[in-house]
Amino acid sequence: MSEEFNSDEYINMELLRFTTAGSVDDGKSTLIGRLLYDSKAIFEDQYEAVKVASEKRGEEYVNLALLTDGLRAEREQGITIDVAYRYFSTPRRKFIIADTPGHIQYTRNMVTGASTANLALILVDARKGILEQTRRHAFIASLLKIPHVVFCINKMDLVDYSEEVYNKIIEDFKSFSTKLEVTDIRFVPISALKGDNIVDRSQNMNWYQGPTLLYLLETIHIASDFDLVNCRFPVQSVIRPFSDEFHDYRGYAGRVSGGIFKPGDTVMALPSGFTTTIKQIDTFNGSIEEAYPPMSVTLLLQDEIDISRGDMIVRENNVPQVDQDIDVMMVWMNEKPLKLGGKYSIRHTTKELRCLIKDIKYKVDINTLHRNLEDKNIGLNEIARVSIRTTQPLFFDKYKLNRITGSIILIDEGTNETLGAGMII
């Protein structure tokens, strides 16, 4: 790596966030271990520590799962409890892996990992084909609107690298995938253990003409994953220096959640509805001509209007929905069940309000996607369509249009715990 390392290349890399779901049996840890090891992201002292730990546990192989299972309880029980984040890079891209356990009782972790991902990697054991678990992972990827989903048909070495087996799995999946809303689905036949089609093309599967997994991860087009059309700027705070040099400075700090903002644009502030123009877009390194997602900037406006945290700056002729009533797909994340008629704190962009659960419309069976209209008991790891009324209007987009302005969380007013994650329909 030292001879090849080029600082200027490194500066210009893109960032790809992906999530992996699966159990140890699918070879997920082996796959992650291989990606990390082959890209030299596992260091000798880490490898040494894992080797020693594996030997202590009387395990035959160096157990790469111990790299990601960072908590004592996880290592003791040999399971992954919580999302673990891993990092590696190739000369083309930097990758963040949100590694999540695949069992049904950890749905909340899968959803957490998926919420910020550009891509989901779903492992399928070639010997077993599409299982309930595979369908669950695909559904979560679809629900969380992960733009790209890659199915790794793993353990191809154990089915004699058979093209038929591979095709059969793809066929099976397609009959199910019509129910899903994922725009970009790919399949790669691999053997994580033997290294087939991970970094290098497999000599054992000449019938496969597609890219290797790493090549796919390095080249998949992610620049258009953000909404560059509908301008949304949730205000985080107002910057007022109160200094001699910047006496009258009043800037609105925030992160662009959609669209491209330019000085001179006519904008509207919500909820007031006042319009003005953008005077200047500031960063520490100077004023800039365009601000787009996910940049953190400060907007200066031509007129002094009343804007504070929780407000949103948008284009005059392209406003989000404004309403006190929203419908969401809610993933419940707490032992205490969702309560019909219950009052909760709700957080949406930089806004925090109170809300009431008006209706639980149906529960979704996460394995079959079947809608259950009778069962209104929504417990930990369950998903339901819910109607919510907020104390004041929210400014939002449908989640499928914008993952930032279309998402909410519910917070318990007594314990302050995060209870549920909602995607606005």
Place this chain on the structure above:
Amino acid sequence: MTNYSLNHLQELEAESIFVMREVAAQFENPGLLFSGGKDSIVMVHIARKAFWPARIPFPLVHIDTGHNFEETLIFRDEMVGKLGAKLIVGSVQEAIDSGLATEETGFSASRNMLQTISLLSTIEKYKFDALLGGARRDEEKARAKERFFSHRDEFGQWDPKNQRPELWNLFNGKKKIGEHFRVFPLSNWTELDVWMYIRRENIELPSLYFTHERQVFKRDGMLLAWAPFMMLKDTEQLETRTVRCRTIGDMTCTGVVLSEANSIDDIVAEVAASRETERGNRADDKRSESAMEDRKKEGYF
């Protein structure tokens, strides 16, 4: 055609700025933990960017073990002066003198563990409700499980098995009186990202990070810098070597590496080629397999 995308360092910086602004907005009395190490220096740099042209709206908090490299303290005071920032020092020596903490004895005695006591009493004294730290998830396996907003109970304890889920960029900083948060804006950065950022932004660092001659001795496979308060075993010998620090912490537990790296570019090349993590030189992590998790549960950084 303009390419409307950020490169990874720009995206990481934008994320860190967003997190810092959330802290300023959601908490009443935050502070920024400053150790004099590169990560906390990068934190201060990003904090300046996040609130410019206003000043950083929170004080820097340094937990001083009394066993710091002299260079660190000089650098700290110069930087605070330039920024016009407020500095709060929590002293481990004071905690020992007042009987709050008991000094470890023996050859590998370190004040690393005692920092937790000073840190928690500093939080109590100044009523901090959030402390920003420069810890990264790539550093250590327990840290890989950290949230951006990490809740601490009234005893300053972390409960890793019962963390709040953290989705999208919706950070839940709600807490009861007496509880606080640790917030880690650099969560998604790697060591190499930090160095590349220092290079890109031309950030000034303490001289310790660059090659220099120093009296060192070997212990448990590490090279440690010598200071008058460090006890040598009979088998250990002082020697003068050309070294630099890869991390900077308390002298008793921070190893140095043999290096001739004299510039940021040299360091970047060295880090990119390195086969050991930066914490491989930290005696505090080597005490047991879950040393970091155990310390963090008690309230460590």
